[in-house]
Amino acid sequence: MFEAFGFSERVLNEAYFVNETSFWQPDEATPEHITRGGKVQDTEDGLSEFPHVILNQARVHDFYLDVMRNAPTRLVPHYGHRVLDLTVAAPEAGGAAASHPVTVRLERPDGAGHLAMETVRARYVVGCDGARSAVRAALGHPLHGDSANQAWGVMDVLAVTDFPDIRLKAAIHSAGDGSMLVIPREGGYLVRLYIELDRLEAGERIAARAITVEGLIATAQRIIRPYALEVKEVAWWSVYEIGQRLCPRFDDRAEEGGAPRVFIAGDACHTHSPKAGQGMNVSMQDAFNLGWKLAAVLRGQSAPGLLATYSAERRAIAQELIDFDRAFARMFSAAPKRRGAAGGDGIDPAEFQSYFVRQARFTAGTATCYVPSAITATPRHQHLAPGFPIGMRFHSAPVIRLADARPMQLGHTVKADGRWRLFLFADDKDPADPACCVRALCAFLADAADSPLRRHTPAGADSDAVIDVRAVYQRGHRDIPLSALPPLLLPRKGRHGLIDYEKAFCADAAAGDIFAMRAIDRAAGCVVIVRPDQYVADVLPLGARGEVAGFFARVMG
16 A cells, blocks of 8 residues: 555655564473573564564654645645534435435534534535444444453553563563563664553443553563563553444445445444554555545446445454454463473464464454455356455566666556556467467457456547556567557557556566566466456456456445
8 A cells, every 4th residue: 555655765765674573481490580482483484575664653654644735636635523413314315415424523623712513515425433433322323342351551662671572562471560562663762661560440441540650660561571671761651451343334335225425444443452543544444445436437438336345344353453453452462381381271372373474464454354245256256366366455576667777666656647558468379479378368458349457448549548568478588579569558648648657567586576476377378357446356368358357346336
């Protein structure tokens, strides 16, 4: 997402790089002291072209705000507004309610030190207003779930310590003082500590404990023994209760059908512990999923029914997150078992480490898989490219751009602009041969009456304004002349009819052959349809013209 919005380099320049994770447990000889039980590589090789990094939420927020301010609309949020109530007009309502059925009453500062009321009529409303969401309340959707009755503290500190893994992500289980998660922060000095506190009684709230920052520091010092921890400054601290709660729906759509008008995202519809670092990450994915769908409907590219897929897709992912977080929090809070001990309620440190490794894809955000729907096909032809699983993110790989021999990541050639992508992975024929399947498919897409490009591209728009077609060839970039490309891969665009030379790519044998890395059928090639949020919608044979056209007919009507 950061790459799609153009600020991934800014993130990488500032962030802490997570390369290894260490695990600490009670020392067998001296249980009141901890000892390192193991270290693991944080993420598996080849999981992503990006490293795993940590950057604070405020900076990520800043980067998004910069994108908004510099967008054509010069969009800037209005702060200080409070939702008073929200109503949705009945489907049969006429007048203004027919086109703008959602009415929201807001309370806002008037600039003179008073509060003013404002009424807004909208076509759609998205509530990203946190765990106490007024939008969710207006929809009448409760958060279902439970609390683990476990209190945790968190603090960002500048500290002096002889703990050897202070600049690694570290999970610490002590024998009798609880657990702690060490998360190094950007800048080289700051570190975040998640500190397990006492269990809460049933119905007890953490506010009743009157926990102080001095108490958090003392607990951290006990957990980390025999190492010293001298806190010089606390930049921020808080306490929280572990709970996993989930909303039954993420929109106002009735079960019997109809297109939704009001949506909720992020903490408004799912809450969980922060230790796996999924709060902001999963919430951004909620918004990314909904954003392109709203844009497609507002532009008239898709029917409003597309919006019903948001709740279906994202609630399933939120349920997975809740299940993962419940297991992760339970294991983290469990007392460690002594080596060789059988039974009991504790956790074997080796079992915890193994679980952490197994769940690395989930915590890295790459395990999301959307089930078949109107916009995600049933995997009938997955065998043509097993490395691009349908329903999962488009896993980038190195390529060389044909026109200028530039090495690059294929996934970085597409941005968050609402367009669908057709990646054509060539068969093994000569690209100039009329029998080349890529050439034949490009001719269909450019000229056939039932081509999705001709059917869904507005009159006068560039040929790639709605569906962007790109090709990847098996042959080296020096072995394919530009004249061998079909005209669709050298489109003329804009008022001057300039040629776009950035549609064709070749495998990069030196950096990694994409055909081998993604197990693409070399003899047959394939088409990979990629959604605007960069998830794979379908994998089809290069000759499946009717299926390509049929897919977009269903999505765009």
